[in-house]
Amino acid sequence: MQTGPSCCVPKTLFSINNLSLNYGSKPALKNVTLDIYAGCITALIGPSGCGKTSFLSTLNRLTDMIPDCQVTGDIRFNDSDLRDPRLDVLNLRRDIGMIFQKPVPFPLSIRRNIELPLREHGTNKSGELNAIVQQVLQDVGLWDEVKDRLDSSALALSGGQQQRLCIARALALQPKVLLMDEPCSALDPLSSAVVEDLIKRLQGRYTIIIVTHNLAQAKRIANYAGFFWVSERAGCLIEFGQCQQIFESPAHELTAAYVNGSRG
Ligand SMILES: Nc1ncnc2c1ncn2[C@@H]1O[C@H](COP(=O)(O)OP(=O)(O)OP(=O)(O)O)[C@@H](O)[C@H]1O
Numbered sequence: 254m255q256t257g258p259s260c261c262v263p264k265t266l267f268s269i270n271n272l273s274l275n276y277g278s279k280p281a282l283k284n285v286t287l288d289i290y291a292g293c294i295t296a297l298i299g300p301s302g303c304g305k306t307s308f309l310s311t312l313n314r315l316t317d318m319i320p321d322c323q324v325t326g327d328i329r330f331n332d333s334d335l336r337d338p339r340l341d342v343l344n345l346r347r348d349i350g351m352i353f354q355k356p357v358p359f360p361l362s363i364r365r366n367i368e369l370p371l372r373e374h375g376t377n378k379s380g381e382l383n384a385i386v387q388q389v390l391q392d393v394g395l396w397d398e399v400k401d402r403l404d405s406s407a408l409a410l411s412g413g414q415q416q417r418l419c420i421a422r423a424l425a426l427q428p429k430v431l432l433m434d435e436p437c438s439a440l441d442p443l444s445s446a447v448v449e450d451l452i453k454r455l456q457g458r459y460t461i462i463i464v465t466h467n468l469a470q471a472k473r474i475a476n477y478a479g480f481f482w483v484s485e486r487a488g489c490l491i492e493f494g495q496c497q498q499i500f501e502s503p504a505h506e507l508t509a510a511y512v513n514g515s516r517g
Contacts, residue, residue, distance in 0.1 A: 266291040266430070266460050267312065267335075272326035273487075274307050274316065280487035281307045285326070287479055287493045291429075294452065294461045296471035296496065299481030299511070304488025305464040308481070309432045312462065313349040314342050331429075347374060350423030354435040356415035358407035358422075363390075363399050366407045366418055367425050374426060389421040393451055413444020417451060424459075431455070433463040437470065449474060468512060472500050480508045 267289035274282040282304040289295050297305045310316045314335070316324055328335040335345070359366050367386045376382060386403070390396040395417045399410070407418055416436060423431060433452070437445035453474050455461060465471050471478055478499040480492045492499060492508045503509045510516035 263290040268329040270327040275323045277321040283487035285490045293476040295477040296475035297464045303481040303483045347426045349430040350428040352433045352436045355439045362404045363407045364403040389424045393417040393421045430460045
């Protein structure tokens with residue numbers, strides 16, 4: 254099986270130090286420290302409940318919206334304090350888009366799905382909107398499939414097409430980062446392969462952090478991988494490194510057991 258390419262010169266985009274997260278009194282993440290490199294695909298792997306989604310949600314401050322969720326530790330993004338309470342969170346989420354497991358198009362036309370966030374961020378000229386709609390649909394390989402029905406409901410698209418539309422909608426805002434939470438797991442195998450190919454093509458232009466339970470997929474597309482585990486009832490990062498190293502010569506025995514299928 255092919256392993257993901259390694260990034261040439263790693264340049265830190267997120268620097269995360271001693272990140273912990275509690276839901277009320279229940280710890281979900283404990284002392285997570287790692288760097289995420291610009292332009293690379295980083296896969297987060299590990300068994301259910303080890304805090305991968307919680308970790309992802311701290312990176313665009315979605316955790317702010319969860320009552321009783323407390324985050325401690327340091328997250329630097331582009332050398333700025335991402336946890337600074339004065340930070341403009343709307344702008345942060347423009348820079349750091351999120352794609353969810355289940356595609357969530359708005360119940361609007363294909364065109365309006367992409368235009369809506371653009372209009373919210375101040376782009377209103379129809380020529381500019383049309384150009385962006387075409388560009389991002391081409392970027393996700395959907396243009397030829399939908400160019401004759403841009404004003405039809407997005408809900409009539411297949412699951413895989415809906416997921417590519419959601420990625421196009423995120424790309425329209427010209428993010429630096431895409432956070433992807435199991436973006437293929439709700440799709441049939443063919444659609445999943447199409448979305449996976451798309452993610453691979455986006456590597457280099459965007460920094461991508463993807464949570465996946467599909468180890469073969471992580472191995473195929475990621476440059477770096479982080480392995481999470483539950484230890485003393487909280488999620489923790491056991492090992493982080495180049496994808497090939499994590500899968501072929503893991504330093505930790507738990508990582509080896511997980512990637513070889515004997516644990517998790
Ligand atoms: N909003 C919440 N309130 C309370 N507990 C939560 C909340 N979200 C997650 N948890 C708990 O935090 C822990 C980590 O959950 P999280 O979803 O981050 O793990 P995960 O590794 O992404 O799991 P999965 O692979 O199943 O999606 C789990 O024990 C979960 O039950």
